[in-house]
Amino acid sequence: MITVNNLHFSYKKSKGAHKVFDGLNIAFARGFNVILGPNGAGKSTLLKAIFGLLHYDGNIVYGQESITAMDTEDRIKLMSYLPQMDVEISTLTVLEMVILGRLPELGHKISDEDLDIVMDTLESLNIAALAARNFSELSGGQKKLVFIAQTLVRKPKLILLDEPVNSLDLQKQLELCQLLQKIVDKQGVDIIVVLHDINLAARYAGHIVVMDEKGSFYSAGRPDEVITPRMLKEVYGVIANVTCDEKGTPMVSPVCSVRRV
C-alpha cells in the first residue's frame, strides 16, 4: 500500500531547523494500520507528509503511484485526513460541517447523493440525531465524531486519522474502531491511524508500525510481533508485562518508567 522512501524533513525555526525525519523508510500494509510511538516521534508529521501538507525530500508511494508527484486534486480524491487538533468553535450546523467533507464535488445545491452519504455516515457513528444542532453546542467527544464523519463522507481509498479516539469515552472508542474495521473489511479502504492506546491498537490493528523518539522506524508487523516488553522498554522507556488473551491479542500492563524521577 503506502511506502515511505528515504523521507527527510525539518521544521524551520528562527534559529536553524528542527530535524524530524532523516531518511525514514516505512512500509504500510493494506487494511487497518496503526502508528505507535512516544510523544515527539513524528507520527503526526508523518501523516501530514503523506497527505501532502509538508514540503519534504524523499518519495511516498501508493501502490504504483507516487503521491509525492501527485497534484492536490488527485491527492484529495485519494485520501482524507483528520488532524489531531481540531476546530472548537464554529457557527455551522453539524450537517453543514459534515457536508464540507464532500467539498471537491460539492455544488451550491446539495444533491440527494451527498445528503444520503452524509446522513448514513452520521447514522453509522450514532450521531444522526445531532444533524440539525449547532456544532459549537456539542461536547468534545461529539465534535470529534463530527470530524470523523467529515473525513469519511468523501469516500476516499485511504484514510489518515491522527489520534481519533482522543476525547471519546470507552464505549465510543471501541465503537469507532469497530466502525473503522468494518469500513476496511467491507469497502476495501486502507487506513492509517495514530494511536496512543497500545491495547486498543493491539485489538484492532492488522499492521502496526512503531516509530521511536528520534523519528526513525523501529519495527513493524502484526500486533503480537510488535508489542513486546523489549519494544516497550526501548521505545517508550517503560517496564511492562505483556500477556496474550485466548485469541492471541497481546495486552500491556505497564509497571514503571525506566527513567529515574
Next chain:
Amino acid sequence: MEYQIRSKESANRRLYNNLVKKRIVLLVVLFIGLAFLTILNISIGSSSIAIREILSVLFTGGGDGHNPMIIREIRLPMALMAMGIGASLGIGGCGIQTILRNPIASPFTLGISAAASFGAAMGLILNANLFHVSDTLAVTVNAFAFSLLVAVGIYMFSRQSNISKTAIILFGIALNFLFNALTMILQYIADEDELQSLIFWTFGSLLKTTWNKFFIVFAVLAVCFFILFKDAWKLTAMTLDDTKAKSLGVDTAKVRRKVIFVTSLLSAVAVCFVGTIGFVGLIAPHIARQLVGEDQRFFMPLSALTGAFIMSFAFVASKVIIKGVILPIGLITAIIGIPFFVTIIFSKMRTMQ
C-alpha cells in the same frame, strides 16, 4: 439555487430543507424590507412625495410636474446607490472577516477604506495619475491601488506566525491613522474647491450620485459577488482553521488572494463614489452571522442584504433627524455603528487569543 420540495421527498431531504427554509425566509423578508426602505427613501427629501405617486411613476410612467424627474433622475439612483454601496461593504466585510477569521475585521477598521480615500484624494488634488489611465478612471484606479496595497499589507502581516487577531486589528487601526493623516496633508494644501470635494469624501455622502455611477457600482458588485459566491463552500471551509481547510482540499492561499483582490475593489469603488462609509462592512456580516451562521451560500448574500438594509436605513435617518437637512450618511453609519463595534469587542475579544 432551487430547493424543490417533491411530493415524495426523503427524510434526509426533509431535514435539510427544514434547515434551509428558515434562511431563505430570512433572505426574502429582508429583501422585502429593503424594497420598502427604498420606496421610503424616494419619498423622503426636501419635498416629500406620496408613496402612491412614486409607485405610479416607477411602474406606470405616470405623474406630472417635477416629481417624475426628481424621482427618476435624483432620488431613485440615490436610493439604489445606498443599497449598492451597503451590499458592496457587506460582502467586502464578509470576505475579509472570513479569510482573517476575525469578527472585527472590515475594510473600514483595517484602514482599507482610508487608503482608498487617500488614493482618491491624490488623484483629485495632486492630479496624480499613478497608472497613466484615462482621466475619468484615474481617481478610481488610484483608490483601488492604495486599497489593494493595504489589503495585501494586512494579509502579509497576518501571515506571520504568532500574530494575534487583536494585533491585526491594531495594525489596521495604525494604517487608518496613517492614511487619514496623509489625507489631511492633502486637505491642508488643497484650494477651496478641492477641499469641498475632499470633505465630501471624509464624511461619506450619497448626494453626488448619478445613474452612471450607480451602474459602475452595481456592475462591480455583481461581478465580485459572482466571483466569491462561486467559492462559497471553500470560503465556508476557511471559516474553520487553515489545516482543516487544506485537509478538505481548499487551496487556501489562492482563495485568500481572490478575496483580497475583490474586497479591495469593492472598497475602492465604494469610496470613490460615496466616500468613506464606516462600520457597515463590520456590522452587516456580524448580524448575518448571528442569523444564519457561516454557511457562505447564505452568509454572503445575507451580509450583502444586511449591508444594503443598514445603508438604506441610515439614508432615511440622515434625512429625518434634522428636518430639511440631509446629514452626510457616513456620520449616521458611524453613530449607528460604534455601539455595535464596542459590543462586538466586548463579546468577542474575550474569547480571542
